[in-house]
Amino acid sequence: MNTIDIIETRVRGFIADIQHPKQKKKINSNDLEIQLRKLMDDYFEMDGYELFYRAIETLQAEGQLIPIKNNQYNGRTPALALYYWVNIKDQADKWDRLEMMKLSDQFDFSFYERHPEWQTKDEWDRIQNVYTFLKSSQEREIVSFEERSLELFGHEKFLLDDDSFPDGRGFLARIGISDEQLKMVNYGEPFVFWLRQGKEIKDIQRVLIVENLSFFHTSIKLLEENKLDYEPELIIYGEGTKIERSFSFFFRMFLPKSYLFYYAGDLDAAGYGILIRLIEKYPDCCIQPALKIYRKMLECLEQKNEQKQGQTQNLKYRDAFFQWFTEEEQAVLMQLWQENKRIPQEVLTIETWRRWQ
DSSP states (O other): OOHHHHHHHHHHHHHHHHOOSSSOEEEEHHHHHHHHHHHOTTTTTTTHHHHHHHHHHHHHHTTSEEEOOSSOBOSOSSOOBSEEEEOOOOOOOOOOHHHHHHHTTTOOOHHHHHOGGGOOHHHHHHHHHHHHHHHTGGGOOOEEHHHHHHHHHSSTTTTTOTTTOTTTTTHHHHHTOOTTTTTEEOOOOOOEEEEOTTOOGGGOOEEEEESSHHHHHHHHHHHHTTOSTTOOSEEEEOTGGGHHHHGGGHHHHSOSSOOEEEEEOOBSHHHHHHHHHHHHHOTTSEEEEOHHHHHHHHTTGGGOEEOOTTOOOOHHHHHHHHTTSOHHHHHHHHHHHHTTEEBOGGGOOHHHHGGGO
């Protein structure tokens, strides 16, 4: 949570404590800020007043605070009214306990007993839709998350898109219902792949997954010239983090057996994370870094560039990735990390590959 959210959350908490269900309450904005400063040791370092001002303006725009216009201000810049009315607390719709009991053969309502603010009309409508479905679920087929979400909740992304539907992902947990009970599955996304010429699906044993499109095409050329490390029968274009969603699709397309998966991505924080998350998510698969390819990238150290903006620099992923390498190689990788540098996979071209022929 960033500092803006922290201050706004605290201010909202203060206001919620003051709000009364039947009458407006009066607050002093200076007193409110003093309470905030007492709770936050770094209030001044983070320019806390500016964030406090923005939080008050937000609550005013929402109608929770109403400035008392008597020409009294808090003496700060930008100025706020000295006094505000705190509007009456909105009361959540309360559900009929008898109706809840009728549905309790399918649902656990304990969450709603502890959190009556969730007892809204929209939530109850969703519960009734799910209840109706469960009564006839034995006759229903397994479909995708999107299809079932559209049927039950009116939008295909309700259970998947946190930004558009913040109430969605937690809904099934609140009512104690599993994906299996709703007969829905989250299908893996299809991916682009290249099967080596002369090979059939039954011949696949070694699979190379590459992060970037340029190296995917380079790998195909190298494979057909018998110059690609590991000599895989199949090359998959991982498309960055998409492979984390699409990897499960592999097992719908290809024969169930043991495969050896090699992964090659950028030498940067994002690339480390993709590989380690794949290994953690699929512990029964043999997934490992394509060390021969990464070592060629390390020989192109002169082409390092700046780490991409916004990448999360996760130390756990970094350390798990580094442990595959020798101490000398780890020292080079650590130097890159400390300099905030990276080696993109695109250093490996048909031309640079000739260095190792």
